[in-house]
Amino acid sequence: MDLPDLDRHSAIPLYYQIQQHLLQDIRVGKLKPGKPLPSEEVISRCLRVSRMTARQALKSLCSLGVAHSQRGKGTFVSEVKLEKNIREVQSFTEEMEARGSRPHSRLVSSEVVPAGAETGEALHLSAEEMVIRIRRVRVADAVPMGVETTCLPQSLCPNLLDRFDPRTSLYRTLLQVYGIHIVQADEVVEAGLANTEEARLLGIPKGDPVFLFTRTSYVEGGKAVEYVKSIFRGDRYKITNRLGAVE
Amino acid sequence: MDLPDLDRHSAIPLYYQIQQHLLQDIRVGKLKPGKPLPSEEVISRCLRVSRMTARQALKSLCSLGVAHSQRGKGTFVSEVKLEKNIREVQSFTEEMEARGSRPHSRLVSSEVVPAGAETGEALHLSAEEMVIRIRRVRVADAVPMGVETTCLPQSLCPNLLDRFDPRTSLYRTLLQVYGIHIVQADEVVEAGLANTEEARLLGIPKGDPVFLFTRTSYVEGGKAVEYVKSIFRGDRYKITNRLGAVE
DNA sequence: GGGCCCCAGTTGTCTAGACAACTGGGGTGA
């Protein structure tokens, strides 16, 4: 076991430096699944940090899912692979890039309209309040993958349609221009069949299997900022979930 | 703000007593979404615990997703509802009971067979090793919802077929009889169409939209113990996901 | 009014230690 020297004058917390080093050792296979990580006491003594700091590094690895602790025994590297991330809030752009594809989007329509009952309820607006509605075909590696309709309250991001290039990532624009950081989302998925218009936009036969997504996205603190309905091809798109345990 | 008296002689950790009390206050609406929780210093002073213990209670609420902290400001109750749980490993039985339905199952077949390439790879077995394969129709409130095929290594749960009533919960039997506690699973979902046999078992027209699930389940430490392929009706079944943020 | 500084309150990180609870192995005694 080799442990790194810590940079004690860095702005990076000590526990985080330790966590990153252990994570790196796991990634490159220096620490193998099922094998114990250095104990709190060993880290504490070798790196001259308090046991609580060593402990914080190990616990952060546990909450990442790459390790698990057993009282009286130690902390061990888990078997599960690092590549399979816990399902996270990602824009289509981020998701496709993570899968190694080149994403882009084609604008179908963008307009400012009253929210209506369904969208209003999801975003906690009255049905009369105005929302920005953007409809796009999502494309990965030149293959149309799905059709996505996004609604955002106009009050939250005025002039979005002037400032946003619909071919790029909406989430990045929200963060960079408006400081809106989406951290959580609730999503409902149904299975259905493509209707005539969807089939035309996606270039697939009518009646092909599709996913129907309905997603509400939240900023920290739980305020709803986005309501999305989308349709994705069943033949080219898969959902990958990591399910965790109940405490 | 009223804080409870702590039982200092209890085996229940102090931070957990505090966490449970705050959780109760949130549940009954005494602490409302968006409002601050008592600060670390207040908890520490009122309950005569160290600040680290108060902090542990608040951080555990954050990791449950019911609160969030902001440096320099405080820890606040999140808006999201408690009823909508983070997606968790659940047996069909648990899932349906949580949705308020009465689940049961009808056995299609159960047998001991060689794993084969696909199942063997998923469970880290050779293709020749024997697995127990159970095929069941899953029913909720007398409506057939899906067809599920579960494979488990025979070495892990010998005599399972004698000890397990296929109409009940497999996960409960694994836990109670073999001490196997499934804590994590990877799941891939695809959209497809029902073939003739599936349509017959589910009582739906051939070609109706269905979900195709492929799930590998793990015990603590990451050992794979179960490989499941299942088909669920698209018209009666929805997937609900809570997506979290990346750290 | 506007800009600036300072201060109280809050969370983030860290220390040095303590005892409890549990695991696994070795040794001892019946």
Next chain:
DNA sequence: TCACCCCAGTTGTCTAGACAACTGGGGCCC
């Protein structure tokens, strides 16, 4: 041989403090 005890190693919980970093508001000065 077997049961039991004890011990070293490990994680879980807890204490009492320290300083850093950030927020928001009040007050001061220009």
